[in-house]
Amino acid sequence: MAPTLSEEIDARAAAHEADERRNPGRFWGNDANKLSLAEAEVFAIRYEEFPRMLSVWDAWFELIGLVVGGDLCFSPEAIERERALRPELNGNEAHLFEIFAVEVGGLTSRQAEAMYWKDWFWTVRGGHVSYGDEFLAAYDRGDFNRRAP
Numbered sequence: 001m002a003p004t005l006s007e008e009i010d011a012r013a014a015a016h017e018a019d020e021r022r023n024p025g026r027f028w029g030n031d032a033n034k035l036s037l038a039e040a041e042v043f044a045i046r047y048e049e050f051p052r053m054l055s056v057w058d059a060w061f062e063l064i065g066l067v068v069g070g071d072l073c074f075s076p077e078a079i080e081r082e083r084a085l086r087p088e089l090n091g092n093e094a095h096l097f098e099i100f101a102v103e104v105g106g107l108t109s110r111q112a113e114a115m116y117w118k119d120w121f122w123t124v125r126g127g128h129v130s131y132g133d134e135f136l137a138a139y140d141r142g143d144f145n146r147r148a149p
Contacts, residue, residue, distance in 0.1 A: 005078040009052075009059050009105050012073050016051035027051060032122050033058075039122075043114040053115045056105030060097055063089065 003011070020026055027050050030036050035050045045053065061067050062074050063082055082104065083089075089096050094116045101112035123129055 002075065002077050005059060005063075005074060005082040006104050006106070008074050008078050009055050012058070013052040013055040016055060020051055027054070032119065032126075035118075039118050043118045044110070045114050045118065049111060052105075053107060053111055056101050056107055056112075057115050057119060059105065060100055063100065064092055066092060 016027075027035050027047065028037070033054060035045060035047060039045060040047060059074055059079075062079050086100070086104075089100050094113065097116045098109055098112040101107040101115070102109060105112075107115070
């Protein structure tokens with residue numbers, strides 16, 4: 001039988017951990033799939049926990065269909081099987097990710113919440129989230145290339 005999504009997450013986490021041993025510090029950085037010192041402090045993420053947290057987050061993105069530009073690393077069969085088993089996990093909300101992360105990914109609730117909000121605030125910092133009042137202020141000024149002051 002094909003591996004379950006949980007088993008595939010375990011394998012990806014193990015691969016990340018092996019890569020970390022070969023390239024110490026590889027997960028430090030300021031990109032979405034890295035951990036900044038500020039994020040580690042603010043969200044209480046221990047660096048050694050991050051490879052598994054990232055693996056679970058990547059599986060989540062595939063599960064809910066937020067992958068842009070192709071699959072990450074998980075088999076379509078494992079993703080479809082998990083979707084069929086958990087139809088309630090059908091949106092990118094913190095409580096839904098926590099259910100998935102704990103039950104499928106083996107994270108603690110604290111790790112799940114930390115990863116969800118780490119990614120959310122990275123998305124905001126990257127300018128990928130629009131807030132209605134900022135959009136209207138920019139529209140009124142005729143400026144769509146920068147955020148409202």
